[in-house]
Amino acid sequence: MIGVSVEASEASEPVGRVLGTADATPLQFWTAVTPGSYLQLDDVVVTRRDLPDREPVTIAGVVTQVRARHEGAQFDSDVFAIAEGTLPALVQEAAEVTTTRVDPELYVPPAPGAIVHRASGAARDAALHFDRMERRVPMGTGRDGVPVFLNADFLDGTRGAHVSISGISGVATKTSFATFLLYSVFRSGALGADGANARALIFNVKGEDLLFLDHANTKLDEPTTAAYKLLELPATAFPDVRVYAPPRANDSSGAPDVSSRLTGVDSFYWTLEEFCADRLLPYVFADADDERQQYTMVVHSVTAHLARHAVPAEGGISIDGRRLGGYGDLVDHIVDQLTDDETRSMWAGSAVNMGTVNAFARRLIGSKRDLSRLIRGDLAARRPHRIKTAESAQVTVVDLHNLPDRAQRFVVGVTLKTEFDDKEKSGTGRPLLFVVLDELNKYAPREGSSPIKEVLLDIAERGRSLGVILIGAQQTASEVERRIVTNSAIRVVGRLDPAEASRPEYGFLPPAMRQRALLARPGTMFVNQPDIPVPLCVEFPFPAWATRKSESGPPPVGTQRSIVQSVDPFTVVGGRGGAALDRGGKPVPSPHDDDIPF
Template sequence: MTQSDPVGLVLGTVDATPLAFWVAVRPGAYLQLDDVVVTRREVPGREPVAISGVVTQVRARHEGAQFESDVFAISAGQLPAEVQEAAEVTTTRVEPEVYVPPRPGSAVMRATGDERASALYFDRMERRIPLGLGRDGAAVFLNADFLDGTRGAHVSISGISGVATKTSFATWLLYSVFHSGVLGAEAANTKALIFNVKGEDLLLLDHPNSKLDDDTRAKYAELGMPAGPFRSVAVFAPPRAGSAAGTPDVACRTTGVDAFYWTLADFCALRLLPFVFADADDERQQYTMVVHQVTAHLAKVATPADGGVVVDGQRLNTYEDLVDYVTAQLADEETRVTWGGQAVGLGTVNAFSRRLIGSKKDLGRLIRGDLPRRQHSIDTSEAQVSVVDLHNLPDRAQRFVVGVTLRTEFERKEKAGSAKPLQFVVLDELNKYAPRDGTSPIKEILLDIAERGRSLGVILIGAQQTASEVERRIVGNSAVRVVGRLDPAEASRPEYGFLPASQRQRVLLAKPGTMFVAQPEIPVPLVVEFPFPSWATRPSEAGALPVAAQRSVTQGTDPFALAGDSLDDIPF
């Protein structure tokens, strides 16, 4: 049987509608979930109507059997019966738009080539981003208009940690964006900021994967891209704890890593104190008033002094010095009003002081007055992909870095006043930084990005184990929704209502590398398998850097025009 032969006929024993119908599968043929099919309907006085769809359920049954035990007699040849397979098809496109049902008995064919592209709206995508391969082995695409802000923006990726390969898909998506040619001339200036929160896998994006085989290279070629590492990557890591020289706290690479930290002068002048308390506590708690009052007072009275600061004539050289000084001023009845405000009681001051003192251990290596005032900030302008390593930091310090960095980048884009070039932000554990309940400075920034980022060219690619625990407005503003392997309880939540019933069951079985991708143009989420990463995801896979790239990481130059991504919890 050739591809052009009918794979079955439209069933007449089940209602056929313009939006869904069943197909009786021919003997010797088969239909599987996610197959794309097409049938035609003759309409008087008009051109034939092509009704295309995706198989969303398949079944097989004995025709002629009355009781469940009949299966034994039928198998032994004692009862006459036939095995019949049928497939449910959910309509994706009707062309031309004459919404009539297919006629029972009409031939149904697998959609290939132009018919498949039409059924999945690929023919309407002027700029297509390869997502991976479908169940039929052909390429599946994302409309770039729904990613870059033209008609929509932002991506939400959900799935079980370590199984759903969320970060792997996010970095693969970035690789596809940067290397598919969809950005055109804008590719050289488009940037990506990736927060690495688990292990050091994302710190090797610029190394080729030594385990890449010919089959994987062929998959990349089929998707129209080269198989290789990201070609313009900058890595930033916090100073090693106890290091007086500010050595980056990284084990897997010895070159191409810059330490990041903030001076005490930065901390005061840039008003960074609220991010010390960025743990999604309710803003209605009274001690938050002290936070804002102290922040404003520090910005007013602190003056830089060789990395440290001078406050009211007293020199402060470390973050610990600053914390001790602030808490002492708040404990003193004579200075409490000046530092904490008029309507602040001792209990509120104590609540603030306890939390501030508790931050000394976590933030001491990030807020410094003892290191030379060289380039110490996270700079996304030098490379196309900037990876900020957080995995060695405690939770409070991770929140501080994420909040301050996001605010800096968002304010930079606001000042630029243009949506071009794009700035992608990849953030895992979104349910920690923007939980459904409570509020925090980080959550407010992420909400701002979700609601206004599209107009400013800031695109959020957020990953989380449970979309049900993420702020609704952030998930709701994501034009593209991606789901990997899910927990059964999570899959039943209304946040996954865009998945058909059969796909809600299938996400419980999805293997690593299989993702369900929903985009606005296509009525049914598409199931894709994305290729094994062609960049190193762990030290054991890291091939040698090209000579030019080795020069770039030691001399601080960028020899390439393009760049790359990040990776996930585990490869496949």
């Protein structure tokens, strides 16, 4: 109990006393700081209230505001006379404390004059409810330099799920915190038996920074290594990573479109047959504004027609007896059929007018440039090309940064829908799948509807029961679909724009902390979780894995993935889904076939 820790610490010098000139309530009070001592924002303090005929009540809290003033001064100009010593006055500091725990739960105010201690050790853990967390995930250190934890029950779906991270792009380090949190979840052992089979799906949308998660960071220094040791985490790279990238544009070999990482990258794409059979056409129209248009009726009619009539053919598909070898051919055929008076009703229905058909056709034709390299008829389907986390590594990185906006939406929408459908079919919440998606305000905006937004809403509302955990990042939480944000049990804020900080979505931040978010430096986050009534200021360590080519060292010995990259379209790229195959279909031996993921 907290009370035991307070009594043990009472021999030390107190940091202050409960203020008698300001109202003290069970949930908030002020403490006068002892001369020669100090309190800073985020300090954890504890005091005790004695009651007649009952056990003492221990009240613990976090400092949420600090002020200093001259006592004895009446006018603003008195400060000069006081500084010169001609006017007597005292400097008094006081700290506002927001209660985090009352033990036992007798909600009485602390008595004015009661001694206030700075909490440490077991008292600090109790004040921040860490002692009640059966499974703790280290997420950094507090302002006191002591580890701060996240309750895994509110992360893995046991009592809650999903993480929302907000902040200014390039300053708030949202992606860095998301990857560190993921690393901590996997390496801390907080998931228990579930950790061995848990998977992560990361969409890389900015540069090639996340393509080196399995490479050690050559800039790792001793203080950073010590910070990981303090958190009881190894200072190493992610041991089991698989990277996917889109094929290069106008490249018939299907080689992945990356420049900095030259080995260990698989290409991803969809065959024409898969595009038709899996009904993927709606994800071509994945902008939130598209769903407001009448041509969505045509989208669904054409999708159903393709699913019924497209059949596999050598080098593509066949529809109505016509062989189609690429996405451009498919688009041209659809437009021809829709603009033909004899076939239009069969493809789009009889109730659709020509204006609606033309609106659909214009947008479909515009998608050829963006999607032709992703939807292929010239690459063999037997080559591993589908993103399947169950058949991949523990961490799967999907690189999108070289794709235009429409193509990014298509990949995100189709991949998430496939993964979510697979989880639904399995009917179980295990193994866990963590999805890291940046720019959430683009894929699930507050206004409008789209196939991607519907998938993300499904994950936010039903993903917890299916073991799909969304770690979403965005510059502006106010522009993200409200139900996605409110379903996030963990909310994280980095550096904020002043206008954004005033939005009601950040109402969980105390006024002083909301103002501090305007000044937060990279690596500092404010984390709110259901266990603790006050958000905690957290500083997480520099990544132990490379975040760019210039920092990249070798992958961990014994866990390096052997993935063959070849420009030969008949060579299967090896990985967890199967061995590499040569032209004759025979397995190519790998020196790492016996690698076992941690």
